[in-house]
């Protein structure tokens with residue numbers, strides 16, 4: 196059974212339809228990517244899954260239970276965790292506080308110290324900068340912090356919205372390495388990325404969103420080989 | 432000016448500032464966390480004053496005792512206001528939020544007017560005009576009590592915000608509401624607690640000044656402008672800034688009031704306010720851009 200199953204999802208902002216009839220599933224321990232041009236609705240999809248924007252129609256089933264209508268913090272408590280677009284670290288709190296807040300929920304808090312040590316091992320730079328204000332970190336460091344903070348919640352499904360946005364190529368590879376490590380840790384991943392080539396190498400399967408509708412889906416190999424994806428996203 | 436007199440004026444100013452601080456700290460907290468300008472803030476102080484008045488007038492309960500009844504009462508009223516009005520207007524366009532809290536202010540004023548008329552009432556206590564002498568400086572006992580309570584509240588709040596997990600969750604909500612929700616923080620609960628604690632502090636101030644000043648339904652109006660000036664001067668959302676600005680405004684009011692008369696006092700702190708904003712638009716301890724962080 197899939198860990199996440201979405202059917203007939205519709206989201207609109209006022210009278211602008213942002214997502215229409217979107218269906219998608221993510222199996223346990225799979226890595227799935229959502230591709231799409233700017234304004235295709237990728238962020239809207241993840242925000243709807245987290246409960247930050249209301250859905251008009253459709254269903255979201257996580258681990259066999261309908262979660263539409265649950266407030267965001269209840270979804271986090273069930274293990275549906277998101278690292279949002281633009282990192283959104285808490286700029287006036289230090290690195291350690293940012294990480295600890297990641298484990299705010301009851302379930303995550305029970306194992307806070309153990310997770311904290313693991314995250315610092317995975318991101319040694321964060322360990323060095325524990326006492327520094329998050330707002331004064333570099334862009335790359337902030338992204339590592341956002342990822343680490345997401346892991347603090349002990350996700351069962353980790354949603355990543357453009358984790359390499361605005362980073363230099365060397366840092367992009369570093370971020371992708373960390374995502375690979377997270378995946379190797381048996382965390383299920385749903386990733387939205389502009390670096391389509393690297394992401395397809397990492398993912399098992401993928402979907403393509405166009406103007407709020409699903410245009411294509413398949414295994415990562417199928418997508419990487421499809422003319423449409425090669426032309427639109429791989430620049431070939 | 433002789434030294435004794437100078438000390439006396441400065442002391443009175445600081446004590447007055449302490450009163451303002453109790454209102455200002457809550458107002459700045461509500462703004463920082465909920466992004467709501469709480470125009471009804473001083474009405475909760477008015478209700479605190481009336482609470483103290485009626486418990487004294489009907490049953491002879493001293494304000495320093497009734498504070499333990501009135502403050503929880505105002506807290507509950509804060510819970511109710513948050514649930515019925517504030518949470519429903521959050522996320523709506525800014526004017527809606529402004530009208531919502533303005534509406535609460537007008538509603539509470541008129542409810543008080545209907546229930547208790549516009550009469551001016553006062554509480555008389557044995558210590559209402561008591562003073563302690565510190566050298567040559569005379570200090571009003573009720574003012575001193577309210578000053579101590581205000582500073583204790585501000586210190587406790589600061590410790591709570593910076594030393595507890597829930598306090599840090601409140602800061603997280605202030606800095607980025609969506610990200611806080613994604614951390615598993617119940618944002619609605621943070622709003623509820625913040626709003627209710629802040630208005631309860633306003634209620635506490637009302638009780639503490641009941642032995643000193645008269646109470647009537649529109650008494651809040653004489654404080655709210657000063658307190659808004661203090662909150663902006665201290666830096667929107669900054670608890671420490673609000674305390675410093677409150678003390679500063681209290682001292683300016685007292686010094687200028689003595690030298691030039693009370694009419695000039697307000698003008699004086701407005702001028703200081705403008706001067707500070709020209710040099711530091713974010714206020715004394717505010718963070719540039721913090722007010723637009725989400």
Ligand SMILES: Nc1ncnc2c1ncn2[C@@H]1O[C@H](COP(=O)(O)OP(=O)(O)OP(=O)(O)O)[C@@H](O)[C@H]1O
Pocket residue numbers: 208211213231232233234235236237238239240280
């Ligand atoms: N809060 C909002 N209010 C109104 N319209 C919005 C809002 N958020 C997004 N939109 C619109 O919804 C559409 C989808 O936006 P979304 O952010 O989901 O796209 P995206 O695929 O994530 O794009 P990008 O690759 O640029 O991040 C866009 O047309 C956008 O302008």
Ligand SMILES: [Mg+2]
Pocket residue numbers: 237238239280356
């Ligand atoms: Mg996006």
